[in-house]
Amino acid sequence: xxxxxxxxxxxxxxxxYVDILFFAxxxxxxxxxxxSRFNTGDNEAPLVLNPPVNITVSxxxxxxxxxxxFIDNCDANPTISSESISTKGTNPLLCNYYQFTITxxxxxxxxxxxxxxxxxxxxxxxxxxxxxxxxxEDMTLDCSEExxxxxxxxTDNCSIVNFTLEENSTYDTDPGQCxxxxxxxxRHYIAKDVCQNTLDTTQxxxxxxxxxxxLLASDTLDLPxxxxxxxxxxxxxxxxxxxxxxxxxxxxxLAQPDSLDCKTGLIRRFEIIASDICRNxxxxxxxxxxxx
Numbered sequence: 001x002x003x004x005x006x007x008x009x010x011x012x013x014x015x016x017y018v019d020i021l022f023f024a025x026x027x028x029x030x031x032x033x034x035x036s037r038f039n040t041g042d043n044e045a046p047l048v049l050n051p052p053v054n055i056t057v058s059x060x061x062x063x064x065x066x067x068x069x070f071i072d073n074c075d076a077n078p079t080i081s082s083e084s085i086s087t088k089g090t091n092p093l094l095c096n097y098y099q100f101t102i103t104x105x106x107x108x109x110x111x112x113x114x115x116x117x118x119x120x121x122x123x124x125x126x127x128x129x130x131x132x133x134x135x136x137e138d139m140t141l142d143c144s145e146e147x148x149x150x151x152x153x154x155t156d157n158c159s160i161v162n163f164t165l166e167e168n169s170t171y172d173t174d175p176g177q178c179x180x181x182x183x184x185x186x187r188h189y190i191a192k193d194v195c196q197n198t199l200d201t202t203q204x205x206x207x208x209x210x211x212x213x214x215l216l217a218s219d220t221l222d223l224p225x226x227x228x229x230x231x232x233x234x235x236x237x238x239x240x241x242x243x244x245x246x247x248x249x250x251x252x253x254l255a256q257p258d259s260l261d262c263k264t265g266l267i268r269r270f271e272i273i274a275s276d277i278c279r280n281x282x283x284x285x286x287x288x289x290x291x292x
Contacts, residue, residue, distance in 0.1 A: 014042050014112035042112040046072040052120035059098040059126040059158040068106050068118050075110035082106045088124075095195040098126040098158045129197040130156040130163075136189070136203045143181040143209040143243040156193040163191035178278040181209035181243045212280040213241040213249075215272065220287045225262040228253065231270070231288060241276045249274045254285070262290040 025031035049069040057063060072078045085103045089096035102122040109115040134152035141147065154161040166188040172179035185205040192198050216238040223231065232251045241247050254269040267289055274282040 042074040042110060043114060044073050045114040045116040046070040046075070046078045046108040046110055048108070048116065048118050052118055054121040054123070056123040056125060058128065059124055060128075063102070063122055063124075066104075066120055068108075068120075070106075070108035070116070072108070072110045072114075074112070078108045078110045080106060080108050092159065093194060095126070098124070098195055100124050126158050126193065126195040127197060128157045129199045130154045130161040130191040130193050131199065132189075132191070132201070136201055138204040138206075140206045140208065142211065143207055144211075145207075147185070147205065147207065150187055152189075154191040154199070156197075159194035161191050161193055163189055165189055175244065175246060176277065178209070180277070181207070182278055183207050209243050209276065209278040210280060211242045213239050213247050213274040213276055213282045215239055215274075215282065215284055215286065217286065219285070220289060222289045222291065225266075225290050225292045231268070235270060235272060235286065239272065239274050239282070241274075241280075244276055247274050247276050262292050266290040 024033070047070065049071060052066055052068065055064070070078055070080060083105045086100060087096065088100040088102075091097060101124070104120045104122075105117055106120075107115055107117040132152060132154055135148070136152070139148070150165055150167060154163055167185065169183060169185045170179055171183040171185070174180060184207070187203040187205070189201050189203070190198060191201075215235075217235075223234065235251055236249050239247060239249055250273040252271045252273075254271055267287060270286055270288065272282065272284045272286060
C-alpha cells in the first residue's frame with residue numbers, strides 16, 4: 001500500500017479524470033476497497049486582473065482607453081473577443097449626438113471553453129450651458145458714447161447655439177424730449193445649445209445726459225469792433241453741447257460801457273446761460289476785449 005506508480009495527469013484533455021482505488025486492511029488482514037473518480041480537466045474560467053470601472057465624461061472630453069487583462073489557470077493565451085455598442089446619433093442637430101452611452105464587452109475563453117466576460121459602460125453627457133463671447137455686464141454710458149450692439153456671439157463647449165433677444169427701451173424718438181438723450185435699454189438673452197442647456201441673462205444699459213453745454217473760448221476773447229448783436233452771434237456759435245444742437249442760450253451784457261468807442265480799446269462783459277434739453281446748464285462770464 002501507498003506505493004506507486006501513480007497515474008500522470010492528462011493536462012491536454014479538458015475532460016480528463018482519474019479513478020483511484022482505495023484499500024483498507026486491519027491487523028487480521030481483513031480489508032475493503034473503494035474507487036473514487038477525480039476530474040482533472042479544466043473547468044475554471046479565466047480571471048480579469050483589472051476589472052473595468054464605469055465612467056461619465058463630458059461631450060468635449062476624450063474617452064480614456066481601457067483594455068482588460070485576463071489570466072487563466074491552464075491556458076496561457078485565452079482567446080479574447082470584444083464588442084462595442086454606441087447609442088450616439090448621427091445628426092449634430094439632435095441631442096443624442098452629444099449625450100449617449102458606449103457599452104464595451106470583452107469575453108475571454110480558454111482552450112476548454114470556459115469563459116468570462118466584463119462590461120465597461122461610458123456615459124457621455126452635455127450638461128454645460130453656452131457662454132457669451134461679448135460683455136453682457138450692465139453699463140452706464142454718456143449720451144455721446146456708442147451704444148454696444150445687441151448682436152452678440154455665444155459659444156458652447158460641444159454644439160451650436162441658438163439664442164433669442166427681447167429688448168425694451170425708454171428711448172423717445174423726439175429730439176425735443178430729454179428721454180431722447182437719457183433713457184434705459186433692457187436686453188434679455190436666452191441662449192440654448194442642442195441639448196437645451198440654457199444661459200438666461202439680462203443686460204441693462206443706462207444712457208445719461210449729465211454734461212452741460214460748454215463754451216469754445218477762454219474767459220477772455222479778443223474781437224474787432226462790432227455791435228452787440230454781432231458779439232452775441234459769435235458767442236452763440238461758440239456754445240456747444242455733447243449730445244444735442246438744441247441748446248437754449250441767453251446772453252446778457254453785465255454792464256453797459258461808458259463809451260462804445262473802441263479805438264483805444266474797449267472791455268465788455270457778458271453773462272452766458274445755456275441749457276440743453278435735459279436742463280444741464282452752463283453759467284459763465286466772458287470778457288470781450290475790443291480793439292479797432
